[in-house]
Amino acid sequence: MLTSTPDLKTLAQQTRSAARRLAALSGEARNQAVGAIALALEAAAPEILAANAADCAAALEEGLAKPLYGRLKLDETKLRGVIAGVRDVARLADPVGQVQLHRELDTGLVLKRITCPLGVLGVIFESRPDALVQIASLAIKSGNGVILKGGREAVRSCEALTKAIHQGLSSVDLDPAVVRLLTTREETVALLGLDQEVDLIIPRGSNAFVRFVQENTRIPVLGHADGICHLYVDRAADVAQAVAIALDAKTNYPSACNAIETLLVHEAIAPKFLPAMVPVFQSAGVELRGDDRTQALVGAAIEPATEADWATEYGDLVLAIRVVDSLEAAIAHINTYGSRHTEAIATQDDAAAATFISQVDAAGVFHNCSTRFADGFRYGFGAEVGISTQKMPPRGPVGLEGLVTYKYQLLGNGHIVNTYSGEHARPFTHRDLA
Secondary structure, eight states, rough: OOOOOOOOOHHHHHHHHHHHHTSSSSSHHHHHHHHHHHHHHHHHHHHHHHHHHHHHHHHHHOOOHHHHHHHHHHHEEEEEEEHHHHHHHHHOOOOOOEEEEEEETTTOOOOOOEEEEEEEEEEESSSSSHHHHHHHHHHHHHHHHHEEOGGGGHHHHHHHHHHHHHHHHTTTTGHHHEEEOOSHHHHHHHHHHHHHOSSSEEEESSSHHHHHHHHHOSSSSSOOOOOOEEEOOOOOOHHHHHHHHHHHHHHHHHTTTSSEEEEEEEEHHHHHHHHHHHHHHHTTEEEEEHHHHHHHGGGGSSSEEOOGGOOOOSSSEEEEEEESSHHHHHHHHHOOOOSSSEEEEOOOOOHHHHHHHHHHSSSSESSSEEEEEGGGTTSSSSOOOOEOOOOSSOEEEEOOGGGGGEEEEEEEEOOGGGGSSTTTTTOOOEEEOO
């Protein structure tokens, strides 16, 4: 007898049901589940790496863009790092059941605000199979269910990783339905329509992709569309230090959203800084594009920059350079062209750094360090579900704190509002409790 496959709405309802059971578990039980996932990933490492190698081979044949290929590749070293991140998540404080407010409204009438899971997350990402593991582990830790949709280019990797995660969950008697993988483009569109079953959508991918998600769902969306980051080399910068910071911020992982795309240089230090940095960057294989003043200082060593370069996220070994008149001009450029992701200043002038940090509009603003530090793992979050550039929290790299909400609990003993209104209204005590 043939049986039909449940539709996506039914599957999402099953994930919600599994998430409710997960949320009812103790923090210790959820930590055990995260630890079991790490063990299962280690045991399945050969299969995971083989699946990723097949994805990478197919991607090369199909001419996948270089930045996407860089995010797709999952070698042994990277996988070990991913598994270490899972174990770091297990060691984090439990975000569920935390009392944020404990207040007596009147004798015997006590209010609490307590953190709780969001419910079900829908996460859609391009290329990066490691994101699947990070998000799944954070979801389990925070008591949430998660429906994952990876890109077509990573389907084998995602299936192998999900299989291992399910084995880990089953080993501690948890319903594997709490983590679900989708594999088709049609399912992506269907997922965006599940506003009764899914509580938050997290897209991770290109500008066009994120905007498509934002424009085609009624579900709240957490994420960022662009990653146009800058380093400003101030007139008071240490040249050698600034060159090293810029090189790391561009070349450490050029396809990352926190890699710099534009370098701004104060005109007073440009004659010293640019001749020092250009050969270093060219030796590292970086294509440089500069404005007129940059070209005047380094000759024909670099290509001319156009207006379009200031608004471009290359995701590759390409860097635009602009000489600016002042700190204020650098800030104005960043606030015009930046994506509110991560911005940095290199300077030994603390007053200039303070001005930059206070006036630049971004989720992360750094002084004398690489923009590549904008990362949930490096911040000590264990992992991240994504980076948000919106003004409302959570903002920046989003870890566990972005996956919980809260509810108010009010415990009384027959109390009624009428007692506290009218001519002889009883006053509230509003006394905070320990």
